[in-house]
Amino acid sequence: MRVTLDSLVDTLKAAAETSRLRILALLSRGDLTVSDLTEILSQSQPRVSRHLKLLLEAGLIERYQEGSWAFFRVADTDATRDLVMGLVSRVHDGDPQIERDTERLSSVKRKRQERAREFFADNAASWDEIRSLHVPDKAVETALLKLVGKRPFQSMLDLGTGTGRLLEIFAPLYRRGVGIDMSREMLTVARANLDKAGVSNAQVRLGDIYAPPVERDSFDLITIHQVLHYLDDPAAAIREAARLLRPSGRLVIVDFASHALEFLREEHAHIRLGFSDRQIADWFAEAGLELEQTQDFEPRGASEAKLTVKLWLGRDRRLLIADPAAIAAARETA
The missing domain is CATH 1.10.10.10 (Winged helix-like DNA-binding domain superfamily/Winged helix DNA-binding domain)
Structure with a gap:
C-alpha cells in the first residue's frame, strides 16, 4: 500500500x-x-x-x-x-x-507467566481428566502440521485460541497470526506461552467467536481447536469463520467424534457431545466450504468411555481469479 x-x-x-x-x-x-x-x-x-x-x-x-x-x-x-x-x-x-x-x-513477561502458572494450577485436574480420555495432543499436532504443509502463507486466525498452542506451532509458516478468546485468563496464558516460545508475529485478543474483531476475507488459515463442543450454535461459528477466509483459504476444525459421555456436559460444560462427519460436511456446505479431508485419532485401549478426536479440513470455494500464482500455491497445499 x-x-x-x-x-x-x-x-x-x-x-x-x-x-x-x-x-x-x-x-x-x-x-x-x-x-x-x-x-x-x-x-x-x-x-x-x-x-x-x-x-x-x-x-x-x-x-x-x-x-x-x-x-x-x-x-x-x-x-x-x-x-x-x-x-x-x-x-x-x-x-x-x-x-x-x-x-x-x-520482567513484565515473567509476571505474566506466573499468573498463567497459577491459572493452570487451579484448573489442571479438570483438564487432565479430559486428556486421559483421548489420544495425546502431540499426535494431533503432528497431523495438523503435515496437513497444512510447509509452504509459508500470509495470515492465520485461531478462534478460541486458549493456550495459544496452535499459534505457536504454526508461527514459522505465517507472517501474521491472531488468536481470539473470550476468557481474559486464557489470554494471559496464551501471551505467556507465546512470549516464552519467542513468537513475535502473533497477537491474541479478547473477542466472541460469533463476531471476531477482525476483517473479513483476511486469512489463509483459520483453526478452531476443541471449541465447537462448548458452543450452542456451532454452525454459526463455522459460517462466521468462512467469511473471514480469503478465497481458497482453509478452515481446520479439531474436535471430538460423536460420543455418549454425558458427564462431560454435567461436569465440564460441554454443550455438544461431539460431531459426525455428516454434520460438519453439511455446515461446511452451508458456509460455502468444501470438505476436503477428515482424520480420526482413536485413543489407545478404545472403549465406550474414551473419546475419538476428529480433524476436518475445509476450503473456501472461491478462486483468486486475478492471481494465477495464488491459485497454483493453493493447489500445491491441497
Whole structure:
C-alpha cells in the first residue's frame, strides 16, 4: 500500500522521538498495557499516554480493551507492520537504552507467566481428566502440521485460541497470526506461552467467536481447536469463520467424534457431545466450504468411555481469479 509524501512524513515524525521509538520497539515484541509501558520506560503514566496518543493518531499502533485493561499493539496492517519493523530493526540490539528496556520487558513477561502458572494450577485436574480420555495432543499436532504443509502463507486466525498452542506451532509458516478468546485468563496464558516460545508475529485478543474483531476475507488459515463442543450454535461459528477466509483459504476444525459421555456436559460444560462427519460436511456446505479431508485419532485401549478426536479440513470455494500464482500455491497445499 502506497501513501502520499505528506502522510509518510507525518508518520515518520510521530515515530522520530526517542520514547516513541522505544515504545514501537517494545510493541513489536508483543502487546502491552499502559502500566507495562510505564514500568518499562520508567516514565509517568501521563507522559506515556501522550506518546501513545501521538502514535495512535499516526496510525502506527492500535488500542483495544480487555475488561478494565487497555492493551496497545502495532497496527494490524501489513504496510504499517512492515514500516514499524523496518524502523526498529535498524536500532542496534546493543544500544544501552534498548538493552534496559528489554530487561524490564522480560520482567513484565515473567509476571505474566506466573499468573498463567497459577491459572493452570487451579484448573489442571479438570483438564487432565479430559486428556486421559483421548489420544495425546502431540499426535494431533503432528497431523495438523503435515496437513497444512510447509509452504509459508500470509495470515492465520485461531478462534478460541486458549493456550495459544496452535499459534505457536504454526508461527514459522505465517507472517501474521491472531488468536481470539473470550476468557481474559486464557489470554494471559496464551501471551505467556507465546512470549516464552519467542513468537513475535502473533497477537491474541479478547473477542466472541460469533463476531471476531477482525476483517473479513483476511486469512489463509483459520483453526478452531476443541471449541465447537462448548458452543450452542456451532454452525454459526463455522459460517462466521468462512467469511473471514480469503478465497481458497482453509478452515481446520479439531474436535471430538460423536460420543455418549454425558458427564462431560454435567461436569465440564460441554454443550455438544461431539460431531459426525455428516454434520460438519453439511455446515461446511452451508458456509460455502468444501470438505476436503477428515482424520480420526482413536485413543489407545478404545472403549465406550474414551473419546475419538476428529480433524476436518475445509476450503473456501472461491478462486483468486486475478492471481494465477495464488491459485497454483493453493493447489500445491491441497
